[in-house]
Every structure is written in structure tokens, then in C-alpha cells.
Amino acid sequence: xxxxALLAVAVVVYAVAAWxxxxxxxxGFTPQQPYNWVCPPVxxxxxxxxxxxxxxxxxxxxxxxxxxxxxxxxQVVIGFLPGAFNATGKTxxxxxxxxxxxxPKPPGLTIATNxxxxxxxxxxxxxxxLVMRYSDIVPAPSNVYYATSADGPWTGIGxxxxxxxxxxxxxxxxxxxxxxxxPTSSVSHGGASSQILPIAIAVLIVAVLVAGIPLAIxxxxxxxxxxxxxxxx
Amino acid sequence: MDSAGSWLGWxxxxxxxxxxxxxxxxxxxxxxxxxxxxxxxxxxxxxxAEWSRALISTQPRxxxxxxxxxxxxxxxxxxxxxxxxxxxxxxxxxxxxxxxxxxAAVLLLPAAxxxxxxxxxxxxxxxxxxxxxxxxxxxxxxxLYAALEDLGGAPVAIIGTTALWTAAHALSHPPQFLFxxxxxxxxxxxxxxxxKDLVAPIIGHVIADLAL
Numbered sequence: 001x002x003x004x005a006l007l008a009v010a011v012v013v014y015a016v017a018a019w020x021x022x023x024x025x026x027x028g029f030t031p032q033q034p035y036n037w038v039c040p041p042v043x044x045x046x047x048x049x050x051x052x053x054x055x056x057x058x059x060x061x062x063x064x065x066x067x068x069x070x071x072x073x074x075q076v077v078i079g080f081l082p083g084a085f086n087a088t089g090k091t092x093x094x095x096x097x098x099x100x101x102x103x104p105k106p107p108g109l110t111i112a113t114n115x116x117x118x119x120x121x122x123x124x125x126x127x128x129x130l131v132m133r134y135s136d137i138v139p140a141p142s143n144v145y146y147a148t149s150a151d152g153p154w155t156g157i158g159x160x161x162x163x164x165x166x167x168x169x170x171x172x173x174x175x176x177x178x179x180x181x182x183p184t185s186s187v188s189h190g191g192a193s194s195q196i197l198p199i200a201i202a203v204l205i206v207a208v209l210v211a212g213i214p215l216a217i218x219x220x221x222x223x224x225x226x227x228x229x230x231x232x233x
Numbered sequence: 234m235d236s237a238g239s240w241l242g243w244x245x246x247x248x249x250x251x252x253x254x255x256x257x258x259x260x261x262x263x264x265x266x267x268x269x270x271x272x273x274x275x276x277x278x279x280x281x282a283e284w285s286r287a288l289i290s291t292q293p294r295x296x297x298x299x300x301x302x303x304x305x306x307x308x309x310x311x312x313x314x315x316x317x318x319x320x321x322x323x324x325x326x327x328x329x330x331x332x333x334x335x336x337a338a339v340l341l342l343p344a345a346x347x348x349x350x351x352x353x354x355x356x357x358x359x360x361x362x363x364x365x366x367x368x369x370x371x372x373x374x375x376x377l378y379a380a381l382e383d384l385g386g387a388p389v390a391i392i393g394t395t396a397l398w399t400a401a402h403a404l405s406h407p408p409q410f411l412f413x414x415x416x417x418x419x420x421x422x423x424x425x426x427x428x429k430d431l432v433a434p435i436i437g438h439v440i441a442d443l444a445l
Contacts, residue, residue, distance in 0.1 A: 003427035010420040011339050017416035018343035021409055200444065201345040204338040212331050219328075 035135035038114045039103035050075055050114050053097035058089040059119040064122070075196075076116050078172070079129040085122040095120045100177060104147075107155045108184055109134050112141040115179035117150070118172075127171040132180045136166050141180035144170040150177055261313065272380040275310055276397055279372045283401035286365075290405075300361030306367030310376035316346050318426040319375035320431030332428060333436020340417060340441040359443065364440040373418070374434050376424040391422045398422075 051072035057080065058065045064085040070077040076097050082157040085093050100115040113134045134141055145154040159180075160169040168180045264271035286303025290296045294423040311319055373394050380388040398418035399411055406414055 003423075007420075007427055008422050009415070014339065014413070014416040014420045015343055017413040018340075021413050093317045131320055157269050198345045201341050204334045204341075204440075208331050208335045208338065211327070212335075215331065 033073070034053065035113075035133070035137075037135075038099050038101050041138065049072075050099040052099065053095075055095040057085070057093040057095065059085075059090050059092060059180065062087060062095055069097055069118075070095050071099075071116075075114070075133045076118075076178075077131040078118060079131075081126060081128075084124060084126050084128055085120070086125040087122055091121055093120055093122045100150055100179075104150060104154070104177075104179065105150050106145075109145065109154055109181050109182040110139075110184045111145070111179045112138050113180040115147075115150075115177055117177050118175050120175050124173055124175070127173050129169065130172045130178060131167055131169050132178070133167050134180055139182065140166075141168055142182040144168055144178060144180050146172070147177040154179070167204075236254065238310060264283025264313075266362040268380065268383040272377070272384045272393075274416075275372075275377050275380050276393075279307065279397065280378060280401055282372075283369075284404050287402075287405040290382045297357060297361050300358070301364050304361065304364030304366075304368035305370035307365075310372045314379055316374055318431055319371065320378075320425055320434075321375070322429075325430075326432070329428075329430050329432035332424065332433030333429065333440070336421070336424060336433050337440035337444075339420070340437055341444050342411050344444075362386075362442040363439055366442045367435055369398075370421070370431060370438050374421055378422065378425055387426050391419070391426055394418045394422045 034046070035050075036048045037044060038050060040047040053069050053071040053076065055069035057067045063083045064080065064087045066080060066082045066084075068077055068079040080095075087093060096117075096119050097116045098119075098180060100117055104111060113132055113148070116132075117207050118130075129142065132141075132144065142159070144159055145155040146157050147154045154177075157170055157172070160171065170183070172178070264274065282303055286299050286306075289299035290303070292299075316322060377397060378390045378394050381393040387391075395415055395418040399415040402414045403411065421438070424434055425431060
């Protein structure tokens with residue numbers, strides 16, 4: 001009886017503790033900082049606006065230096081190798097990353113991140129690596145999309161192999177507008193989980209009750225000696 | 234099937250050879266004679282495994298490998314313990330499975346109520362999640378619990394495993410999460426004590442990790 005009471009107390013303590021933080025145990029997976037949205041999904045509370053990024057790259061002997069531009073919240077990083085720019089006649093190159101507002105809503109696509117305008121005052125001479133973080137509470141994007149204008153059209157440019165959880169990587173060869181997402185018609189990874197989880201919990205509870213009651217009755221009907229033996233195991 | 238059998242045979246043979254070696258034999262004899270040394274060694278090994286996994290898994294392309302290897306490294310702590318001491322006996326198996334489902338329901342309930350804000354586990358992390366969940370249960374509520382129980386009884390085992398469980402997650406969780414982590418560890422440790430069972434914590438932990 002004392003054991004059952006202690007377990008019940010532990011259940012209550014856990015429920016209170018888990019309620020005080022965002023859902024998710026992230027067991028072994030580094031938890032995400034909340035994603036900063038331009039247009040947050042309806043269920044997001046306490047959203048902060050995303051940051052911009054600005055970088056000045058030195059040009060040494062006509063060759064642009066290696067460097068990375070990133071937004072202050074780390075949601076977008078673009079890395080440049082030495083000589084990544086056509087730097088003719090320049091001593092520095094400026095790169096800017098700005099979240100796009102209002103949010104684009106291209107037909108047939110679901111944008112799973114903010115869209116960002118990535119600009120520079122020199123064109124790229126070789127590909128740059130683009131990393132976009134996405135929120136862990138939306139379905140994972142399957143592609144990175146590029147547009148020359150904020151109004152589109154948006155073209156999929158593919159993604160590299162998975163680098164870190166909750167990021168998509170790709171290579172870009174020009175500046176413009178970038179966002180990660182997936183075709184609206186496709187089945188995304190776990191997109192329906194928000195509906196499935198409460199149903200799964202209900203099924204678990206029903207299963208425990210439906211199977212547990214007969215098991216408890218059978219256990220009570222067994223001889224006392226056998227039950228004691230079980231308890232000692 | 235034959236290859237699996239020969240692989241298992243090779244593992245058993247290796248385990249016997251290691252057990253027969255003088256150095257391993259000496260270490261095991263020290264562990265057997267000094268429960269405090271054994272508990273401390275297991276605790277340090279678990280902490281190092283968990284912290285290494287947390288640090289390495291943040292590196293690009295290392296997440297899946299680090300998680301799987303980290304989970305397997307935790308399973309190693311079961312070596313030398315009889316299954317019953319780990320809470321893995323097969324008596325009352327139906328109750329153990331049902332207990333696991335009940336624990337999963339409890340662990341997931343706070344998230345299910347706020348299901349629209351629940352994080353989504355990427356598909357490629359499903360296998361690592363299972364390995365890590367099983368490894369953590371065997372290490373914390375299995376081997377470490379048994380070692381601490383030998384040292385100071387159930388209270389030391391429950392408090393000790395909960396404290397170490399919380400410390401082990403300090404690198405992979407922001408500070409505000411650690412109270413919830415500790416509460417989950419306490420719940421699972423109390424189950425281990427109250428029901429002398431590790432099957433239910435394993436089932437509950439695996440389901441909770443997969444769902445979140």
C-alpha cells in the first residue's frame with residue numbers, strides 16, 4: 001500500500017514538473033532553442049521575431065576570404081570558401097540575411113521555415129553551403145526552395161545528406177530568397193503526430209484498463225502461496 | 234539464424250575469455266568484495282558514457298552513430314549481473330508489459346494534453362531513440378540500481394539513480410528541464426523498487442522517446 005502511495009505521489013510530481021516545461025524529453029537529443037517565426041503557427045505562444053545577419057568579407061589580393069554569414073539566432077548559416085565570390089575590383093564584400101516579411105505562401109508548397117532574403121554585393125563564383133534550422137514542432141522539410149523574387153516562383157534545389165537533427169543543408173550558387181519546406185500533397189515525416197498522440201495515449205489507457213482488470217482478477221484467484229512467491233521474485 | 238548463433242557464440246566465448254583473464258578477474262573480485270567501489274565505478278562509467286554521447290551527438294553527421302554507440306555502451310553495464318537482479322525476470326510478464334504501457338501513458342500525458350506543441354522525432358532518430366532508451370534503463374534502473382541497493386538498500390538506490398540520471402542529462406538538457414528529468418527518473422526508480430521490475434520502465438521509456 002505504501003509503495004502504491006509513493007508511486008502515486010511520484011506520478012503527480014512528474015505531471016507537475018513536466019507541465020512546467022515545453023513538451024518533449026529530448027532524451028539524448030540536444031534540445032532546440034525555440035524557433036523564431038515571422039509567421040508563427042497558430043499554436044505557438046511566446047514567439048520572438050527572427051534575427052537578421054550581416055557579414056563583411058575581406059578581399060585579399062583579389063581573392064575573397066573564407067567566412068560564414070549567419071543570423072544572430074543561428075537559424076540560417078551560409079558558409080563561403082576562399083575565392084567563393086567574383087571579387088573583381090572589390091576590397092570587401094557585404095553579405096546580408098533578412099527574414100522575409102510577409103511570409104510567402106506559394107501554391108502547392110508548405111514552407112516549414114521562415115523565408116530569408118540572402119543578398120551580397122558580389123556574385124558567387126563557387127557554391128556556398130547553406131544550413132537552415134527548422135522547428136522541432138513542425139514536420140521536417142524535405143527540400144530547400146529558391147526564388148528570385150519574394151513573390152516566387154519557388155524552385156526546389158534539393159538538400160544534402162542530413163547533418164544535424166532539425167537542420168537542412170544544401171549548396172547554393174546564387175543569392176536570392178530561400179526557404180525550406182515540402183510539397184503540400186506529400187506525406188511529411190510525422191506531420192499528423194499532433195492528432196495521433198492523444199489518441200495513442202487514450203488507447204494505452206484503455207489497453208491497461210481492459211487487460212489489467214482480468215489480470216488482476218486472475219491474480220486474486222490464485223492461491224495465496226503462489227502470489228507470495230511472485231511478490232518475492 | 235546460423236550466423237546469429239555463431240555471433241552469439243563468439244560473444245559468449247569472448248566474455249568467458251575476458252572473465253578468465255587475471256586482470257579482469259582481479260577487477261571483478263574487487264567489485265564483488267567492495268560494493269562501494271563497484272557502485273562508484275558503474276556510476277562514473279555511466280556518467281562518462283552519457284556526457285560523451287551528449288557532446289559527440291551535437292557534431293555534424295555524428296548524431297545517429299553517437300546515440301547508437303552511446304546506448305550500446307550503457308548496455309555493457311549489465312555484464313555480470315543476473316537478470317533477476319536487473320529486474321528482468323519473466324514472472325508476471327503480463328503485468329510488466331501492462332505496467333510499461335501505464336508508465337508510457339503517464340510520461341506522455343502532459344505532452345498529449347498540449348499535443349499541438351509536441352516535437353516531432355525525425356525518422357532517422359527512431360533506432361537511436363530505442364537503443365538509448367533501453368541502454369539508459371539497463372544502466373540506471375538495472376545495474377546502477379542493483380549496485381546501490383547492495384551498498385545501502387532501496388532508499389540509496391532510488392535517490393542515487395535519480396540523482397545520477399539527472400546529472401547525466403545535464404549536458405543534453407537546458408537547466409529548466411532538469412526538474413522534469415529528475416521527476417521522471419524518480420518515477421521510474423520507484424517503479425523499479427515497488428514492482429522489482431525493469432521491463433515496464435524499458436517499455437515506458439521506449440514509447441515515450443518514440444512519441445516525443
